Amino acid sequence: QKEVEQDPGPLSVPEGAIVSLNCTYSNSAFQYFMWYRQYSRKGPELLMYTYSSGNKEDGRFTAQVDKSSKYISLFIRDSQPSDSATYLCAMKGNTGKLIFGQGTTLQVKP
């Protein structure tokens, strides 16, 4: 079993839809949780960063962490075609090593 599980999709939604992306994990030592967006042939761009459990909102993006369930989510409101990309969840404990999910490919259709 992988330390971080993420459905690779692809996920296809119409423009304006609410998108829900999720990851589960097995290591209870993880405390720092990140979501990255990666466009084709580009480097990952940090979207959201949360420490421990709770919610964090930034514009159209909301990140949720539920440590008791070992489950994290990223919600995208009013999705746009420009949101079409691969979304990677990543997490770590106190060591330097970031553990990534496999990435979910999202397509937002106009």
Next chain:
Amino acid sequence: DTEVTQTPKHLVMGMTNKKSLKCEQHMGHRAMYWYKQKAKKPPELMFVYSYEKLSINESVPSRFSPECPNSSLLNLHLHALQPEDSALYLCASSQLDLGVSYEQYFGPGTRLTVT
């Protein structure tokens, strides 16, 4: 400014060549990383530098040789690579405080092709 820059953007090299990838950040981060990413896969960690010292080597073959000349620069020297080493090479950096690293910021990557 959360920018990490990488040069070159693209590199094609033969199996007998020697080349170097460069990475630079001016965020004052004291942890820097090299990752390798194959198509449709997440980034794989190769090396971590903390306070300019190599702290993690993920059993990377010796044909990859990292170097951290100062706190802003990170190099990856390449020699005698194999075609299977063709990939996107990503540099990242993060704040380091009392040994704990925080969120990582990635550069745009160098797309390497080994012929």
